[in-house]
Amino acid sequence: MVIKSPQFHARLHRAGEAWQVFARNRLALVGLGLVLLLAVLALLAPWLAPFDPTQGELLSTRLLPPSGTHWMGTDDQGRDILSRLLWGSRITLFIVVLVAVLAAPIGLAVGTAAGFFGGWVDQLLMRLTDIFLAFPRLILALALAAALGPGIENAVLAIAITSWPPYARIARAETLSIRQADYIAAIRLAGASNRRILFGHVMPLALPSLIVRVTLDMAGIILTAAGLGFLGLGAQPPSPEWGAMIAAGRAYVLDQWWVAAGPGVAIFVVSLAFNLLGDGLRDALDPKGSD
């Protein structure tokens, strides 16, 4: 029988409490539901999509309005928009997850290191962070993506590079307040090494605020990615990336509005979902930050 440590029980209990607060917020649950739905749809897209997302019948099914067969109509290449949206959700999810996985650890590492070690390490790292923060995110991502060239990996890289600075700021702020705590002094007296304190105690405590911020940021990441796609950077045709779909629909927006409308609504709903989820998480994990 495995005996779990008291820390484990304490953490579990806190998590349970946080869940209770979270679950009471209906909008947050809606957000969570939508995000899970996105994940499910993305995973099952190959089986759910009624038509081929990249090949369409140019002659017969071009620019058809929404109907029983094509729930969201077809685009200028005869492709079913709903199928493209479903397959496109994989791209969206891919981008969001990858950016989070890349940017969050960097931000966490930079921020906790800066806050923990202080002195010139702090100065240097924060100066670096400030420089990146001096650019509006989209513009920097544009410049990077332009330099690196089109393609989804480059877009992800560009967005990730512009996303980590705010996370570093938050991690540093949290670290600064945790560092002063008495029990850190206590563990240090007990002989814990810097590395152990940093990884075992400071980082886990900075994590909740960071998670909240990353979740809230995801909407922004999706919008930035869509913006890049709209401008032709990011996933290339015939890939059904939502932003690129809007760009393609632009020429037809006057009479065949559905070509651009569909992907826009999709982006909106997913962003909204992450915003609601993030708001709910913030209320549950960090009530001081909310109103």
Add this chain to the structure above:
Amino acid sequence: MMRKFAGLVASLLLTVIGLLAVTFLIGRVVPTDPALSVAGDRATAAQLAAVREDLGLNRPLYVQFGRYVAAVAQGDLGASLLTGNAVTSDIARVFPATLELATVGIVFGAAIGIPLGVWAAVRRGRLADQLVRLMGLVGYSAPIFWLGLMALALFYARLGWVGGPGRINVGFLYSVEARSGLMLLDCLLAGDWEALRSAASHLVLPGALLGYFSLAYISRMTRSFMLKELSAEYVVAARAKGLSEARIVWRHALRNAAVPLLTVVALSYAGLLEGSVLTETVFSWPGLGQYITNALQSADMNAVLGGTLVVGAVFIGINLLSDLLYRWLDPRTR
């Protein structure tokens, strides 16, 4: 006092150098050889080598950076591949259009956003509050370029209520003398009312769009600040004095919230620069945003980086200004 000021200047300089470093490095990340783009792809090996020497590409990186910084300090951002002009003069030409758009946007956003935020805070938890929060949420979640596209399709193409893409009807494009670069002002100065009307009708939709996005942010922050102020002890004291609720909200709470709020508005203004990039593309607005996106699509790195640098510099400038503004407004920090 002098030390603080010196520290501020030093910090600013470091950030600017960092800015330059970032744009410089991005320029070096480009997979294609910059010499190629200057010499053309039919150049011989000897010509290429000469161009490389000329551009200083054989020198160590820090020397190249030094040359770059020196050039920028003199206002030289290189030449645009697309237009052939100096990037600096290109940007000077297109910047006023963005300035005009962003200014209309922020005026709209602040003039509506602040009262909305106050209203939401006063009516906390009730319908008004929920509505304002909803509006803000939509503003954070909708892709601005898509909203612009849909708005254009609806209000211009379908309803004909507003002017279409571009700053002014084509007929007036060359009849109004570009004195300030701000179309509205130029029309006013020329006394051309028809042109003014046309310019205004073209400005309204993209301006309102940008305004909506800054409104979302401003109203949310106003609400947040107001809630904090309204729960402060001095508000209790003000109520104990028997002051009217209106006076407490506007003369006490808002006056205190105004301090951080003004910096929020300044930052939102800076954020509109970002928003304008995509908005200008949708509305064919000939500003800095469209300049950058056009340059992007033709891989005109000089223009892209020049534009990025300018935006970054403006961003820093606005941040600095709002910092100073904060210090000046709050009597406690004087």
Add this chain to the structure above:
Amino acid sequence: MLEVQNLRVSYPSRDGGLIEAVRGVSFSLGRERLAIVGESGSGKSQTGRAILGLSAPGAIVTADALRFNGTELLRCSSAERRRLRGRSIAMVLQDPKYSLNPVMRIGEQIAETLCAHRSVSRTEAQRRVLQALADVAIADPERVAKLYPHEVSGGMGQRVMMAMMLIAEPELLIADEPTSALDVTVQLQVLAILDELVRRRGMGLIFISHDLRLVSSFCDRILVMYAGRVVEEIEATKLHEAKHPYTRGLLDCLPRLGAPRHPLPTLQREEAWK
């Protein structure tokens, strides 16, 4: 002047229940000085605020009677209650660092109270403000009136607060821990000024504090509160004859100079007192 019967103040709690801050407090007050003493959470501040109608939003305030000069306060409209505040009943708060508006000059804040209740000309208001500052023993009223609250010391800030609240000449003053945020030496100063003002104007005073010794020398009657209830009501001069164990406990744990006390007794709280 003031008649309170069975005052109850409760707040809805986060998980749907009700937190009762004040549970059935009754007392009456004439032109005298009443102290309400208790520890944090005893409901003393809440009582004071409820009288003025300044309970936090969401509070549920009920009473069999809450009468000021015959007017039933809980049945008044909010406009009527507002008219009473500042003009008939005033409140002095604890910490001038937080209870004065930081971005408004002192003179302007004081004038505001006056102008809210009486229509006076600018010059008249100006004169009254300077007079009010002089009444609280501020030496250079003209200079102080132009200052911002963070530019004056704690003791002066509290005096400014008193000037601000008393300028419209109210009949009843509720002082919510007026000296708790001040240094001991400044405390006595401020109390002396308060004492003089109350005596000169013949006001009623409710002095809310946690300091039993302090109020025993300052007030006529003492109300001891614990967990939202009044556990003892006693005259200040007869404090040593207090009967309730909580009051006795409070008295006993006050160290006295010259009387050795080893070990210092601590207060043992009983469930039964709730």
